[in-house]
Structures are given as structure tokens and as C-alpha cells.
Amino acid sequence: MSVGAKFVQMFIAIGAFVAVMGVILFLADRVRNRRGEILQTIAFLLPATVMIAFGLLYPAVKTIYQSFKDANDRSFVGLDNYKTILTSSDQLNVLRNTALWVIVTPVLATLIGLVYAVLIDRARVEKLAKALIFLPMAISLVGASIIWKFVYDYRATENPQIGLLNQILKLVGLDTYRFLLTEPWNTFFLIIIMVWVQAGFAMTVLSAAIKAIPDDIIEAARLDGVGGMRMFRFITVPSIRPSLVVVLTTISITTLKVFDIVRTTTGGNFSTSVLAYEFYVQSFRSFNTGLGAALATLLFVLVIPIVIYNIRQMRQLESR
Amino acid sequence: MSASTTPVAAVAVPSPATTTTAEAKKRLTSPWASFAAAVIAILWTIPTAGLLISSFRPENDVKASGWWNFFTHPSVTLDNYRAVLKGSDTDLATYFVNSIVITLPSVIIPITLATLAAYAFAWMKFPGRDLLFVAVFAMQIVPIQVTMIPLLSAYVKPLLGPSLAGADAPGGGFYTIWLSHSIFALPLAIFLLHNFMKEIPAELIEAARVDGAGHVKIFTRIMLPLMAPAIAAFGIFQFLWVWNDLLVALVFGGGSQEVSPLTVRLAELSGTRDQAWHLLSAGAFVSLIVPLVVFLSLQRYFVRGLLAGSVKG
Numbered sequence: 001m002s003v004g005a006k007f008v009q010m011f012i013a014i015g016a017f018v019a020v021m022g023v024i025l026f027l028a029d030r031v032r033n034r035r036g037e038i039l040q041t042i043a044f045l046l047p048a049t050v051m052i053a054f055g056l057l058y059p060a061v062k063t064i065y066q067s068f069k070d071a072n073d074r075s076f077v078g079l080d081n082y083k084t085i086l087t088s089s090d091q092l093n094v095l096r097n098t099a100l101w102v103i104v105t106p107v108l109a110t111l112i113g114l115v116y117a118v119l120i121d122r123a124r125v126e127k128l129a130k131a132l133i134f135l136p137m138a139i140s141l142v143g144a145s146i147i148w149k150f151v152y153d154y155r156a157t158e159n160p161q162i163g164l165l166n167q168i169l170k171l172v173g174l175d176t177y178r179f180l181l182t183e184p185w186n187t188f189f190l191i192i193i194m195v196w197v198q199a200g201f202a203m204t205v206l207s208a209a210i211k212a213i214p215d216d217i218i219e220a221a222r223l224d225g226v227g228g229m230r231m232f233r234f235i236t237v238p239s240i241r242p243s244l245v246v247v248l249t250t251i252s253i254t255t256l257k258v259f260d261i262v263r264t265t266t267g268g269n270f271s272t273s274v275l276a277y278e279f280y281v282q283s284f285r286s287f288n289t290g291l292g293a294a295l296a297t298l299l300f301v302l303v304i305p306i307v308i309y310n311i312r313q314m315r316q317l318e319s320r
Numbered sequence: 321m322s323a324s325t326t327p328v329a330a331v332a333v334p335s336p337a338t339t340t341t342a343e344a345k346k347r348l349t350s351p352w353a354s355f356a357a358a359v360i361a362i363l364w365t366i367p368t369a370g371l372l373i374s375s376f377r378p379e380n381d382v383k384a385s386g387w388w389n390f391f392t393h394p395s396v397t398l399d400n401y402r403a404v405l406k407g408s409d410t411d412l413a414t415y416f417v418n419s420i421v422i423t424l425p426s427v428i429i430p431i432t433l434a435t436l437a438a439y440a441f442a443w444m445k446f447p448g449r450d451l452l453f454v455a456v457f458a459m460q461i462v463p464i465q466v467t468m469i470p471l472l473s474a475y476v477k478p479l480l481g482p483s484l485a486g487a488d489a490p491g492g493g494f495y496t497i498w499l500s501h502s503i504f505a506l507p508l509a510i511f512l513l514h515n516f517m518k519e520i521p522a523e524l525i526e527a528a529r530v531d532g533a534g535h536v537k538i539f540t541r542i543m544l545p546l547m548a549p550a551i552a553a554f555g556i557f558q559f560l561w562v563w564n565d566l567l568v569a570l571v572f573g574g575g576s577q578e579v580s581p582l583t584v585r586l587a588e589l590s591g592t593r594d595q596a597w598h599l600l601s602a603g604a605f606v607s608l609i610v611p612l613v614v615f616l617s618l619q620r621y622f623v624r625g626l627l628a629g630s631v632k633g
């Protein structure tokens with residue numbers, strides 16, 4: 001398809017959508033009685049509800065169902081797929097990596113975001129300082145992965161280096177290091193990429209929370225001679241605790257579902273695969289529908305408790 | 321970022337008091353604190369800066385020496401950008417167009433539908449309303465991965481009509497990508513916009529009702545103008561999510577050049593040409609430039625909109 005044809009397709013799609021919705025709303029508006037009310041409710045609600053039912057509810061139920069079937073979606077195999085996940089050494093490695101990602105990423109990103117938010121609070125260049133950290137949030141994880149692959153680039157020690165980290169290693173007299181290939185630490189270097197992206201989110205939310213701490217609390221603490229680290233430890237952190245929890249859980253949920261970084265940097269090789277990536281490989285590369293569905297279901301099951309906790313904390317935050 | 325970044329909802333923080341006695345609250349602006357902040361800021365910026373500089377260096381320089389040598393031996397070229405955009409083997413220009421064609425409908429459609437649904441949940445009375453709203457809200461927790469195998473088979477073999485996936489599909493296969501992105505955005509969009517809608521005083525709606533205005537009129541004349549900031553905020557958010565998405569495009573676009581966006585092509589280049597840093601660096605910036613411009617020009621709007629939106633449900 002030519003460039004022109006693609007844009008034509010796009011405008012047709014948008015135009016058709018706007019026209020259909022316009023006509024529906026116009027007609028619904030014509031009828032002015034009890035029936036009209038019902039018609040209007042249907043016109044407002046039905047498209048979104050039908051799409052959610054078709055695209056989220058039905059597939060979720062079907063995936064759970066498929067997770068109990070074999071690779072070709074033919075016969076039932078009971079819990080075999082789950083057994084594979086919990087026993088095969090490849091899959092166990094995936095689970096271990098996923099756990100590492102979900103624990104390390106939120107903790108590091110939140111810690112850095114918090115420290116940075118405190119440090120730049122009310123600084124003269126606060127806006128600029130925030131933008132610098134927040135910027136990685138705007139770019140794709142594919143872009144972020146390429147940026148970091150370049151930082152991690154490996155060449156033998158005697159050659160000139162083009163990767164920044166290995167250049168530093170060389171400067172201090174160490175051998176260059178295969179950051180993305182050497183197990184088990186390569187997973188940690190992939191996690192760094194996600195921390196780099198998520199710290200900006202943590203910083204933004206926590207900075208807003210810090211600014212919302214009432215002045216008189218800080219004033220009182222200061223009069224009592226509290227300052228510096230103790231202010232941070234005993235006033236700032238307890239005051240923004242709910243926001244901290246929300247940030248931690250939100251980043252956990254995001255991290256659990258991330259697959260772009262692993263795919264772009266290592267392609268899941270060198271024991272770096274995670275649950276969300278393994279799901280993709282099994283479903284769309286190995287065409288093992290059953291195992292893919294089981295991995296997706298497991299992802300779902302792991303997300304649920306974090307989401308529930310996250311929502312409850314958010315509720316608390318709102319009611320304050 | 322809808323599914324993977326349910327985060328927005330988390331920005332539930334009271335808005336900062338604007339009139340503070342800044343003097344009294346002045347923090348430890350010790351030199352050490354400033355120094356530590358500067359170190360973090362530099363650490364966060366250097367990786368991007370290094371790649372940006374590399375993208376303007378000649379191919380031989382990029383391959384032979386680190387980007388920091390640019391400061392001692394500066395030489396600038398646009399060849400890398402020319403090569404990735406027009407070169408027959410990378411051809412990012414085509415993928416750039418695909419990204420635009422994918423993104424615009426995937427932003428407009430879900431936001432329209434979500435605004436309508438949010439209005440219904442906020443201001444229309446019908447049986448089972450609260451239950452349905454909770455159900456929609458709960459759909460946010462479904463990771464998109466869970467939906468993909470059944471959705472793809474539904475697209476390939478729909479109950480009626482021709483296959484919607486693949487090169488022969490109507491619209492060249494864009495429809496399934498648009499539809500998928502729209503669906504995945506809906507629960508969070510409805511939830512957030514509903515929160516905004518509830519903020520609008522009920523008297524306003526009731527007064528309009530008494531004057532004989534129907535729901536459609538109230539929606540278009542009163543709600544939409546008042547909702548503009550919220551809609552814009554979510555629009556930017558959805559824009560960034562769709563533009564930066566890899567998974568949805570990969571699964572439903574099948575990796576074909578006809579419909580794949582920049583992210584898919586870049587990920588591919590990163591896997592197959594991982595030493596061609598002159599191309600990868602320029603390619604990365606071709607994909608970054610649009611979200612960066614959108615984000616930097618609308619950042620304030622974006623953050624403010626989201627902070628306000630989820631304060632009260």
C-alpha cells in the first residue's frame with residue numbers, strides 16, 4: 001500500500017467512525033420521551049461495553065480455558081502446562097528472573113525518585129531538573145533499550161571502546177565486561193533500563209506528595225531542631241507513605257507486564273527471559289498455545305493481588 | 321501505556337498548595353544536596369546524549385571510537401539519518417508513516433467512546449449501572465497478554481466476513497491494530513474520565529435538564545467543553561502509549577512492512593544489525609522525536625490533568 005493509500009485508509013476509518021457515532025447520537029436525540037432516554041443510554045454505553053466484552057472479557061475467559069489444553073488447543077491436559085512452568089528448568093529460570101524484576105525495579109526506581117524529588121524540591125531549576133529525569137518516560141522501551149545497549153556495548157579490552165561503561169572499566173584498569181551476556185548479572189543490567197524509565201514516574205508523583213505536606217508540620221519540626229536526614233526520615237517519608245505504596249505497586253504491575261526490553265536487548269537469550277516475554281515466545285514463536293495461555297494466566301494471577309492492594313491504597317489516599 | 325501503565329490512576333495526590341510560605345519551608349539547599357541531584361541528573365541524561373551525538377557522527381567514527389571523542393574530534397553528518405529514512409534495507413520513512421496511521425485512530429476512537437460511556441456512568445440513570453461500572457473498572461486488571469491468543473484467532477477467523485488479519489485484509493490489516501488499541505484503552509479511559517465527570521456540579525446538569533436539554537445536548541454543549549482538559553490529558557497519554565507500543569503491533573500486525581510501526585522495525589534492527597550503531601542511533605531518534613516533542617510541549621498539561629483527575633472519585 002502506498003503512503004497516500006494508508007492515509008486515505010486512516011481518514012476513511014476516522015471519518016466513518018465519526019459519521020456513525022454522529023448519526024447515532026443525532027437519532028437518539030430526536031426521540032424525546034421515556035423510550036428516548038433508554039435509546040440514549042444505549043447509544044452512549046453500548047459501543048464501549050461491547051468492545052470491552054469482546055476484546056477483554058471473552059478473551060480472558062478463553063485464555064484461562066485454553067491454559068488447560070495442549071499445544072494445539074485440541075485435548076485437555078489438566079494442569080500439565082502449569083506443571084511445566086513450575087518444573088522445567090528454563091521456565092523456573094523465567095520465574096526467578098520475573099521475581100527479580102518485580103522486586104528490584106520498583107524499589108530502586110522509587111528510592112531514586114524519592115531522593116531526587118527531595119533534593120530538587122524548591123530548587124531554582126526544579127522544572128528543568130524534573131524534565132531531565134522524566135524524559136525517559138516519554139520514549140518507547142524499544143528506544144530506551146537501544147540507548148542502553150549502546151552504553152553496555154562490548155569490545156575486547158585491547159580495542160578502542162564505544163560503550164561508555166566498558167570505557168570506564170578500561171580507564172580504571174579492568175577488563176571489559178559482557179554486560180548483556182554474562183549470567184546471572186545480565187538480568188540486573190536489563191533491570192537498570194526499566195529503573196531508568198520508571199524513576200521519573202516515581203519522582204513526579206512523590207514530588208507532588210511532598211509539596212502537599214502541610215507547612216505547619218515542617219515548621220514545627222524545624223523549630224524542634226529537626227533537619228536534614230532526620231527530617232527526611234521522620235517527617236517526609238511517613239507523611240507520604242500512602243503515595244510511596246501506590247508508586248511501588250504501580251511500578252510492580254507495569255514491570256510484571258514488560259516484555260519490550262528483554263526482546264530488544266537479548267531476545268530472551270542468556271537466561272534473561274521473563275514471564276511476559278516467555279508468553280510471547282511460546283504463543284507466537286513456538287506456537288504452544290496451551291503453555292502460552294498458562295503463562296498469560298499466571299501473569300494475570302500474579303497481577304491481581306498487587307492491583308487490589310494498589311486500589312485500596314489509592315482509595316485511602318483519596319479519602320484523606 | 322494504558323494496560324502497562326495503569327500508573328496514571330496512581331497519581332492520586334492532593335494538588336500542591338500554591339501559596340506556601342516558601343521561605344519558611346526552604347529545604348536544605350546545602351551544596352551536597354545540589355551536588356547529589358546534579359549527579360543523578362547527569363547519570364540520567366548521559367545515555368541519551370551519547371546516542372544522540374553518535375547519530376550525527378560519520379559511520380567510521382561511530383564504529384571506531386566512543387561518542388565522547390566527538391568533543392575532541394568533532395565532525396557532523398546527516399548521512400545516518402538519510403540512510404535510515406531512505407535506505408532500502410531500513411526504510412524507516414515507511415514505518416514512520418505506519419506509526420502515524422496507527423496512532424491517530426487509536427487515540428480518537430477510544431477517547432470518543434470512553435467519554436460517552438463515562439457520561440452514561442456519571443449522569444444517566446439505568447438499572448445495574450453501578451454493577452456495570454465496577455465490571456468495567458475491574459477489566460483494567462486484565463493484562464493485554466491474556467487477551468492476545470483468542471483475539472488473534474477471532475481476527476483471523478471471524479464469525480462472519482473475511483479475515484481481518486494479514487495483507488489481504490480490508491484496510492491492509494490496520495483495522496485489527498486500531499480495534500485492539502481502542503479496546504485496551506477503554507477501561508482506564510472510562511474510569512479516569514468518569515472521575516472528572518463526577519466533579520462537575522450536579523446542579524449544572526439538572527438546570528439544563530429542566531430547560532429541556534436532552535443528554536446529547538448536555539453532553540456536547542456542556543460536558544465536552546468542561547472536559548476538554550481531561551480529554552486532552554488522556555489523549556496525550558494514549559498517544560504516547562500507542563506510539564511507543566511494541567507488543568500489540570507485533571502480535572496483530574504480524575511484523576509486515578505494510579502495517580508495522582517504528583518500534584517493530586527498530587527492535588528488528590537491534591536484533592539483526594546490532595553493530596550498525598550509526599543506523600541504530602539515528603533510527604532510535606527518528607522514533608523518539610515525535611513523543612519527545614509532544615511530551616515536552618504538553619508536559620504541564622499532561623501532569624496537571626492527571627493529578628487533578630484522580631484526586632476524587
